[in-house]
Amino acid sequence: MKRRELLIGGASITGSVLLATIGCGPTQTVTLEVDLEPLLPIEAEPLGAAWRKLASADADPAAALFDDLKARGVVLQDPASLHAGLRDAIRDDFGRRRTVEVRGWVLSLTECRLFALIR
Amino acid sequence: MLLSPADLDPTQPLTADVCIVGAGAAGISIARSLANTSLRVLLLEGGGEQPSERSQELYRGEMATVYRKGKWGKEDRNYLMRSRLRYFGGTTNHWNGWCRPLEPVEFSDRAWVPHGGWPISRDDLAPWYRKATDVVQIPPFDPEEGYGRPRGRRMVCLADSPDIITRLFHWSPPTRFGSQYRQELVDAPNVRVLLEANALRAHATPERQHVTHLDVQLEDGPRLTVRASRFVFACGGIENARLMLLSELGSDAVGRYFMDHPHLRYAGQIVVGDELGVKGLTDLYFAARREGGQPTRTLGVFGTSAAFQATHRTLGFSAQLRSRRKEELNAVGEAVVAAQTVVRDLGRPKPQTWTPYSGLVMARGEQAPNPDSRVTLGDDTDRLGLRRVRLDWQVTEADARSLRTSMEALAHELGRVGIGRLRIRLKRDGLPELRGGDHHIGTTRMSAGPTNGVVDANCRVHGIDNLWIAGSSVFSTSGFANPTLTITALALRLADHLRREAP
Numbered sequence: 001m002k003r004r005e006l007l008i009g010g011a012s013i014t015g016s017v018l019l020a021t022i023g024c025g026p027t028q029t030v031t032l033e034v035d036l037e038p039l040l041p042i043e044a045e046p047l048g049a050a051w052r053k054l055a056s057a058d059a060d061p062a063a064a065l066f067d068d069l070k071a072r073g074v075v076l077q078d079p080a081s082l083h084a085g086l087r088d089a090i091r092d093d094f095g096r097r098r099t100v101e102v103r104g105w106v107l108s109l110t111e112c113r114l115f116a117l118i119r
Numbered sequence: 120m121l122l123s124p125a126d127l128d129p130t131q132p133l134t135a136d137v138c139i140v141g142a143g144a145a146g147i148s149i150a151r152s153l154a155n156t157s158l159r160v161l162l163l164e165g166g167g168e169q170p171s172e173r174s175q176e177l178y179r180g181e182m183a184t185v186y187r188k189g190k191w192g193k194e195d196r197n198y199l200m201r202s203r204l205r206y207f208g209g210t211t212n213h214w215n216g217w218c219r220p221l222e223p224v225e226f227s228d229r230a231w232v233p234h235g236g237w238p239i240s241r242d243d244l245a246p247w248y249r250k251a252t253d254v255v256q257i258p259p260f261d262p263e264e265g266y267g268r269p270r271g272r273r274m275v276c277l278a279d280s281p282d283i284i285t286r287l288f289h290w291s292p293p294t295r296f297g298s299q300y301r302q303e304l305v306d307a308p309n310v311r312v313l314l315e316a317n318a319l320r321a322h323a324t325p326e327r328q329h330v331t332h333l334d335v336q337l338e339d340g341p342r343l344t345v346r347a348s349r350f351v352f353a354c355g356g357i358e359n360a361r362l363m364l365l366s367e368l369g370s371d372a373v374g375r376y377f378m379d380h381p382h383l384r385y386a387g388q389i390v391v392g393d394e395l396g397v398k399g400l401t402d403l404y405f406a407a408r409r410e411g412g413q414p415t416r417t418l419g420v421f422g423t424s425a426a427f428q429a430t431h432r433t434l435g436f437s438a439q440l441r442s443r444r445k446e447e448l449n450a451v452g453e454a455v456v457a458a459q460t461v462v463r464d465l466g467r468p469k470p471q472t473w474t475p476y477s478g479l480v481m482a483r484g485e486q487a488p489n490p491d492s493r494v495t496l497g498d499d500t501d502r503l504g505l506r507r508v509r510l511d512w513q514v515t516e517a518d519a520r521s522l523r524t525s526m527e528a529l530a531h532e533l534g535r536v537g538i539g540r541l542r543i544r545l546k547r548d549g550l551p552e553l554r555g556g557d558h559h560i561g562t563t564r565m566s567a568g569p570t571n572g573v574v575d576a577n578c579r580v581h582g583i584d585n586l587w588i589a590g591s592s593v594f595s596t597s598g599f600a601n602p603t604l605t606i607t608a609l610a611l612r613l614a615d616h617l618r619r620e621a622p
Contacts, residue, residue: 106530106543
């Protein structure tokens with residue numbers, strides 16, 4: 001089984017690994033391992049790129065995502081907290097209609113920000 | 120009994136206590152209900168026992184504006200011919216069998232829906248809905264909610280959302296009324312069935328308050344006069360209006376308020392995850408069920424709640440899922456699925472493998488009653504010398520907006536509960552490419568008075584003391600559900616009324 005990495009922090013990863021970078025400074029870098037094998041090829045990047053071209057997109061999605069998660073009390077270094085925080089934020093977005101339509105897909109603002117961080 | 124032309128004396132009028140014109144779901148249901156009573160019933164059918172091009176051709180007519188060029192996609196000029204069948208059993212000879220009552224809110228007066236609701240409530244019709252389920256051979260619906268939890272195969276239902284809920288349809292076998300109930304009618308001593316009997320025109324007293332007789336042309340035979348104490352037109356949603364117009368009966372509302380169910384076969388794409396234990400699309404929409412030893416099928420669709428419709432001023436709506444193979448997921452769909460799963464799997468020590476499911480969403484909606492959407496008489500005549508119909512079916516931008524708003528609500532709910540994501544393939548403005556559901560509704564609609572309708576709460580034509588109408592033409596609003604169950608329920612209710620009010 002191939003192991004892939006999802007990094008949330010200031011690091012970068014090459015190849016077919018999904019990377020999300022949150023601009024929270026080097027002291028708050030978080031690295032998580034995620035098995036993405038069943039899902040490849042992953043092409044969330046085009047959606048993130050399309051969202052970034054919208055006028056309503058954040059200028060700095062990483063900062064916006066970080067601020068949002070921080071306001072929720074999410075501990076970025078804690079995988080369980082991060083997982084729950086992202087899930088709850090996404091569901092809340094849909095419940096509050098804090099959504100964006102990108103290429104027809106109705107997406108939560110949080111997941112748009114996440115997509116935009118994929119490199 | 121089945122009348123043969125040889126039994127008839129064209130110099131003498133045929134007489135009956137009740138003459139029913141049309142042997143489809145409505146006409147046959149009424150005749151069955153009146154069978155074995157003291158009433159002499161005559162059931163006229165324009166077609167024969169089998170389909171024929173000669174009979175079907177009489178349904179040809181002119182389409183004025185089914186689809187607007189360049190805006191609605193391709194035109195459907197054959198709509199009047201292909202959407203109905205002109206022989207014994209009527210259009211039940213090719214219906215799909217989808218059954219569901221109309222929603223209570225669709226009967227009510229909704230401030231945001233012009234021209235009013237029904238003069239009866241869903242509760243008023245409930246006893247006949249129950250009887251109608253027997254006629255179309257399906258299990259009863261839950262009287263409280265209009266749907267029941269399916270047994271047998273597990274099905275995930277959305278029930279606690281304020282905006283979107285799962286609505287259940289039962290599938291009739293489907294019942295072919297002609298073949299299913301023919302012998303029953305033939306055996307009834309008080310019922311006479313006359314086939315290939317084309318109703319031409321009803322005649323009334325000078326004040327237009329009482330129908331005196333009906334002209335009938337037999338195929339390859341003589342012209343007859345039918346005299347009856349009471350007449351019931353049950354010719355279908357378009358022909359009821361046509362016969363009324365040919366007979367110059369009824370109010371100005373005759374032929375107006377034509378509605379169908381706009382269908383968008385590809386309104387969206389859905390991808391589903393497994394956060395609610397949804398293992399595939401079929402978990403969301405399909406359940407086998409067994410009632411009384413007979414397997415039946417239950418189909419779930421997503422619909423908007425009454426509260427949502429009131430808040431957002433939308434109409435009835437349903438979204439049906441259609442399976443799509445995993446391999447057909449496009450790149451964007453893959454991305455959405457992947458991102459969902461990444462978020463889901465964050466922090467799990469050993470993420471589980473799962474399979475994304477994708478499907479298409481077919482949406483259909485209710486139309487608001489519109490007096491300018493109408494059936495009129497065209498200039499051409501058929502071989503019987505009768506003016507053919509001209510149909511101007513109009514779908515408004517408000518109807519389209521309702522569909523769009525409802526799809527957005529569905530997308531939000533799927534995300535809120537973690538089932539999946541929806542891609543909407545409808546523009547924010549303008550009319551989408553759509554087709555009809557072949558449901559002809561509203562042209563002799565039920566109303567409290569003659570200003571905005573043709574029949575009263577008992578289906579009697581306003582101002583005429585012995586003429587009733589049965590079928591989907593009497594629906595005041597269309598709702599989102601297929602009409603046959605409601606047609607049958609209303610017909611059974613009308614039959615009880617006729618029996619109760621018999622002189």
